[in-house]
Amino acid sequence: MTAADTPPALDTSAPDTPPAPDTPPAPDTPVAPDTFSAAPAGWRPALAPAVSLRHDRVRDADLLVLPERVVVLQGSAARILRLCDGDRDLDAIVAELMSRFPGAPVAEDVPAFLGRMRTEGWVR
Known part of the structure; x- marks a missing residue:
């Protein structure tokens, strides 16, 4: 195979221009907080009805089980989602986590x- 026959390398760098506002972010793309609509006052987050949070003992990993998809949660994601019971509002969840993890950018x-x-539709 010559250099002319070699397919171009995949460019994994971020594009120079941001996507159009109505374009949803790619699955693993970090998203700035200001790209979300403001949470309604008194929002009490809870998992969507078709979503469940499970722990896989074999992989020792927390999973978000969705219809036709499983998301492996990283870091403190499962700790946060376990507090989303529909009873606590966002401020109470933040306060709880701030007391558990002082100094973290909660x-x-x-x-x-x-x-x-x-x-994503995983929390309502």
């Missing part, structure tokens, strides 16, 4: 994470 990260989950 006030910024948790609303952004839950906003992303809401955008």
Whole structure:
């Protein structure tokens, strides 16, 4: 195979221009918190009806089980989602996590994470 026959390398770098506002983000693309609509006052996040949170003992991993899809959760995602019981509002979830993890950027990260989950339709 000559250099002319070699397919071009896949460019995995971020594009120079952001996607159009109505284009949903790619699955593993970090999304800035300001790209989400503001959470309604008193929002009490809960998993969507068709979504469940499970722990896989074999893989020692937390999973978000969706219709026809399983998402392996990373980091503190499962801890956050376990607090989304529909009884606590977003402020209570943030306060709980701030007391458990002092110094962590909870006030910024948790609303952004839950906003992303809401955008995906996994949290209502």
